[in-house]
Amino acid sequence: MKRALAFAAAAALAGVLVWKLWPQRAPQSPVPQAPTADAEVPTRGAERREVVPSAPAANVRRATAQAPPSSPWAELNNEAVAALERGELERAVELFEQCHAGASDERVFARNLAEALARLAVRDHELERPCKRCVELLERAVQLAPERSDLAQLLERWRKELATESEFHRVQSTHFELAYEVWREGLVDQSADLLAALELHYVELARIFDVRPGERARIPVSLYRPAEFANITGLAEWAGASYDGVIRAPVAEERALGATFDELLRHELIHAFVREAGGRDVPGWLNEGLAQWLQRAPAEDLRRARSALRGQPWIELSSLRGSLTSLPDTATVTRAYAQSLAFCAYLDEQHGRGVLLALVAGCKRGESVDATFQSWTRLRLAEAEALFRAGL
Ligand SMILES: [Zn+2]
Structure with a gap:
């Protein structure tokens, strides 16, 4: 019987891009959204397969830009940064607009304004659909910071979405x-x-x-x-x-x-x-591991994943923090998914589901999964990883 098979793919780790806003610490941007692709692939038999999507990868880049310390707009800029960090996006936009208007040739103000506009657009895009206004906000952000390819990619996706869904x-x-x-x-x-x-x-x-x-x-x-x-x-x-x-x-x-x-x-x-529980920085292995492990009946997939992993090279968990589909080839992506499922299942069996969920919740508080894991189990995550590998 030909059966269409569900499969999982990439992590929705939003690319994080930050402008360091002089002279303060740079806030983290929630802007770019790489799609988490979960491919359902019609295959022969019951074998699951994975594909590497051609979607633009999350552009995780951290750029810094310094405003001249002598700028008369520095104080206002600082105030805007503080507003941005508090999530007061409209206020941040308003203040950055003033900086930009006052020193329109100062790139850092243009980029900071773009960042604030983009955050506002992303927030509202999740609240209002379809959101033509969000597309317009993002268009302006792209004009202000044309070097931000992540924003340009997001804008392109939103434009297509708006065109497609307007009559939905x-x-x-x-x-x-x-x-x-x-x-x-x-x-x-x-x-x-x-x-x-x-x-x-x-x-x-x-x-x-x-x-x-x-x-x-x-x-x-x-x-x-x-x-x-x-x-x-x-x-x-x-x-x-x-x-x-x-x-x-x-x-x-x-x-x-x-x-x-x-x-x-x-x-x-x-x-x-x-x-929702962990924010946008949950590691790819944990995100995809949970999405597979919490399916209705994971036993068969788990068995298949474990047997596929035996004798195969192991990908260190530390290199599976980002989107799994950003890995170099289909075979590696497939193995990463199998590892993620098998390791999450192992953690659940050995330490309890509460620990898995605590790892997610820790991410939202900005704590590393290693630190959270150790606080719950007195084991380092790398030790659990080694024990799991030894038991395969
Ligand atoms: Zn998935």
Whole structure:
């Protein structure tokens, strides 16, 4: 029987990009959003496969820019930075606007204003869909800081999204907003079932993670024609789904929206919970490990992952902090996913799920997973990693 298979791919670690704002410490930017791609790949037999998406990778770069200490706008700039760090984005934009207007040839002010505008756009893009105003804010940010390729890439994605989704039909449930175009037969009838299934997953995952994403604004779920999906995410048309703050999935005419599709949406929803519980800096191995381990019935995948790992070169966890799909080739990405699942399962079995969840929560507080792990287990994470490898 040919079975479409859910599979997991990349971590939604947003690229972090920082301008050091003179003379203060640079705040971290939540701006760029690399899609977490979760590919559902039709394969022969029941083998799971992974693909490396062609989506623009998260541009994680940290740039610094110094304003001249003698600048008469330095104090206002500092005030704006403080506002930015407190999350008072409108206020930060207002103050940076004044700095930029006062010294329009000073690059640092233009870049700082771009940063604030981009943060504002990203925040509102998660609250309001479709958000034409967010695209306009980001357009201005790109004009102010044309060297920021991460912002330009995000803008390109948002423009495509706006063009594609402007006529979409939108239906809501308690925690989700499902957007789609009424082209595929049966989609209207199935939308209520999809939302009901998502709400069931939500209740279970909210209990596990003890957070409730989708309360401030509903979690967006967009269903596309395969070509639209590829256009917006940069992923292959046959990829299963992605998460970049929006759960996105292609729904080809021949694709069944049954149990496998439901499992894939659950996987993406887990990424949304991980982001809510742990912020945007949860390591890739932990994010993807949890998304696979918390699927409905992980036993078969776990068995397959463990057997695939035996005798294979090991990728150090320390090099799996970012998006797994940024790894160099498909085989490495596949192994990274298998490792992530198997190691998370091991940590759960050896130390309890509470420790796994504590690692996520620690990320939100800015603590390293190593430090959190050690505080809970008196073991270094590298020691647990070595023990796990020895037991494979
Ligand atoms: Zn995933």
